[in-house]
Amino acid sequence: MICIVCGKEFIPRNRGGMPQKVCSSECKKIRIRELNKINYQRKIEQKKDYNKLYQTKKRVRKQMPKSTSKSLTELQKQAQSRGLSYGQYVAMTEGSRPDGV
Numbered sequence: 001m002i003c004i005v006c007g008k009e010f011i012p013r014n015r016g017g018m019p020q021k022v023c024s025s026e027c028k029k030i031r032i033r034e035l036n037k038i039n040y041q042r043k044i045e046q047k048k049d050y051n052k053l054y055q056t057k058k059r060v061r062k063q064m065p066k067s068t069s070k071s072l073t074e075l076q077k078q079a080q081s082r083g084l085s086y087g088q089y090v091a092m093t094e095g096s097r098p099d100g101v
């Protein structure tokens, strides 16, 4: 058996339970520290992604009232020209915004 921390060959002591992957308790400590680091970094990455997602959502929400309050009648006209109700039109533009309004 090769230690996954220091690469030294060792004879695993079989005590039952998890198979031994490190040669000594020292290497085990290092291994645990490394695993924790990886988990920690992974958590940070996930948090970053989540924050990014949350921020873009927030930005979109912030922009929404501006564009709608800009000209409510304008939107109603646009909705009518498409044969939609105002609510339907707003729901549509909120989703994909095909005109880039």
Ligand SMILES: [Zn+2]
Pocket (backbone or CB within 6 Å): 003, 004, 005, 006, 007, 008, 022, 023, 024, 027
């Ligand atoms: Zn080792």
